[in-house]
Amino acid sequence: MLKNVAAVLLDGVHPFELGVVCEVFGLDRGDVGLPVYDFTAVSVDGPTLRTHAGFTISTPYGLEQLAQADLITIPTGGLHESREYPEELLTALRDAVDRGARVLSVCTGAFVLGAAGLLDGRRCTTHWRHTGELARRHPRALVDPDVLYVDEGPVITAAGTAAGIDACLHVVRQEHGPEVANNVARRMVVPPHRDGGQAQYIERPLPRTQCDTVGDVLSWMARHLDEEMTVEQLATRAHMSPRTFARRFQQETGTTPYRWLLRQRVLLSQELLETTDDTVDAIAGLAGFGNAAGLRHHFLRTLGTTPNAYRRTFRGPAHRVA
Known part of the structure; x- marks a missing residue:
């Protein structure tokens, strides 16, 4: 049962994608009978980080929080597709999956999972602008550029911003069924379900x-x-x-x-x-x-x-x- 959720924050994190996982898993909706999770924002690059939007955010929690997380989410960041990642983070992610936790990336957060070796031999995706680079950097990953999100066992990868909402609601639906997921979506005023296999980018004439x-x-x-x-x-x-x-x-x-x-x-x-x-x-x-x-x-x-x-x-x- 999903109870403990952690969001991994790297310097340059995108506030909106962080907000997506906070909105789904970090908001207390117990007053209307919806699930309540223990949600923690975990910093990798120090207690205070810059966001992609220019302001800073702080959290007192470090990587030790990942040891008890049932789900670890990785929002996108400004340089996720090109930077190097601390080995202690990659080890913590591998250890979490080994003990049965799930990991969920949003957009270029997939590059962190790739660096940890968690995409090897698995279908995965990221934002359509970065799928080529993800495949180049991680040739053993089975990158699908044409889907909203991919659920490959303990590893879930989502494309862009809205696809992160879809992937998070997918997890809620798996855990609690469609009625709970639909109620969470209704509170967020978003569609209750979009199939993960739907195309990311639809070429559409004006x-x-x-x-x-x-x-x-x-x-x-x-x-x-x-x-x-x-x-x-x-x-x-x-x-x-x-x-x-x-x-x-x-x-x-x-x-x-x-x-x-x-x-x-x-x-x-x-x-x-x-x-x-x-x-x-x-x-x-x-x-x-x-x-x-x-x-x-x-x-x-x-x-x-x-x-x-x-x-x-x-x-x-x-x-x-x-």
């Missing part, structure tokens, strides 16, 4: 108007996940040709209609498995997979586990269903 051309169709799709739908039908609803609709959809969401629909159906299945006692067959129908076999196939392919195993993990053996 529109003639500021409207979102597929937004209404997306809303309709989300409300009708249990129904069959084709690109031709969706294009008709959007008043476009199928080819134009598919292109616009890719430009505005970073994925295809099929992949977007499949991911939303899997997400709905996860929520129903966690929050209801419905059978897998019933959930498959509600989520648009038709039957239990279809749900199991896509669930295993997307999440690497079965619906029953997922439910046992989040709800315990009392909720095992056929």
Whole structure:
């Protein structure tokens, strides 16, 4: 169970990315029944550090705090992609992972994990501007430049600023389920969930108007996940040709209609498995997979586990269903 969270601060830390992890894990929301963590900001370069924005911050805590952390977060900093890191920090990160803790980097914080050898043989990401340098400096890392965040066991890497929020909420969702994560997101006034596999940077031509051309169709799709739908039908609803609709959809969401629909159906299945006692067959129908076999196939392919195993993990053996 996640209880103790530490944020590693290096000189030149970006205040916003630090604020992201502080907002998710450092704010006491116990008054509304949300989880409360023991949160500590840990300094590597001295008790007082400069931020990327020009002001300074101070903390009395040093690397010894990492020995009891369940999650260690590393916000980005001004020179993270090019500087050297203290060996005692790298050793502390390796020791933490060895004893079962998780580490989460935001943006160029991934370079710290790379220096510790924690990205070797693992999929990972960072901000799209720095993925090439991350791959060059750490050739054994499996750098994916086209995703928001990557969860590879104990090592979680997020792309840019907003992706750090997504990755932190992903951890909350893993620990406490979708209802808690959604409530935290609602308090932060941010979207409750963005798939980690979504594209970081969507090449998008300047529109003639500021409207979102597929937004209404997306809303309709989300409300009708249990129904069959084709690109031709969706294009008709959007008043476009199928080819134009598919292109616009890719430009505005970073994925295809099929992949977007499949991911939303899997997400709905996860929520129903966690929050209801419905059978897998019933959930498959509600989520648009038709039957239990279809749900199991896509669930295993997307999440690497079965619906029953997922439910046992989040709800315990009392909720095992056929």
